[in-house]
Amino acid sequence: MLRTSVLVWLLAGSPTPQARTNPFPHTPQSIETGRRIYFKRCTRCHDAKGKPVLPTDPGATRPADLTRPKEWEHGMTDGEMFDTLREGTEEMAGFKDKLSDDEIWRVIHFVRSLWPEELRRRSYEDN
Numbered sequence: 001m002l003r004t005s006v007l008v009w010l011l012a013g014s015p016t017p018q019a020r021t022n023p024f025p026h027t028p029q030s031i032e033t034g035r036r037i038y039f040k041r042c043t044r045c046h047d048a049k050g051k052p053v054l055p056t057d058p059g060a061t062r063p064a065d066l067t068r069p070k071e072w073e074h075g076m077t078d079g080e081m082f083d084t085l086r087e088g089t090e091e092m093a094g095f096k097d098k099l100s101d102d103e104i105w106r107v108i109h110f111v112r113s114l115w116p117e118e119l120r121r122r123s124y125e126d127n
């Protein structure tokens, strides 16, 4: 009885960024849509393969390596990435004025496609 209520509390509890899931499935089609958004909005600072484009200003922060999500500071679940991209970080402006929420979820699929195979597989089994 107690265990059931704890489970209900966990499932119904306040939505944390980690709990939110991508409304689009991880298919070649959604990766392709995300790729187009990525090439338009992200390749100034993260290259086509997700590697950092080194800033011309030596004092500027180096962009994150998108192929190594475990090194990111703000989390690698879809919900966490959504907040990172929508709201921005201390060092990267958010995209809420430039991308719709749907476009953000789609670009996340492309970013995931840049990850090593074992991380991609595991993350979707966990969801």
Ligand code: HEC
Pocket (backbone or CB within 6 Å): 038, 041, 042, 043, 044, 045, 046, 061, 062, 063, 064, 066, 071, 072, 073, 074, 075, 081, 084, 085, 089, 090, 091, 092, 095, 107, 111
């Ligand atoms: C003007 C440069 C710039 C653009 C454009 C840019 N980024 Fe970034 N990005 C950065 C910098 C710098 C960092 C590292 C600092 C940080 O993590 O706050 C970063 C970090 C990140 C991170 C890791 C955040 C973390 O948790 O540490 C992700 C994911 C990311 N970018 C994805 C994207 C995507 C997807 C786009 C396009 C929609 C994009 N970025 C566009 C500069 C940029």
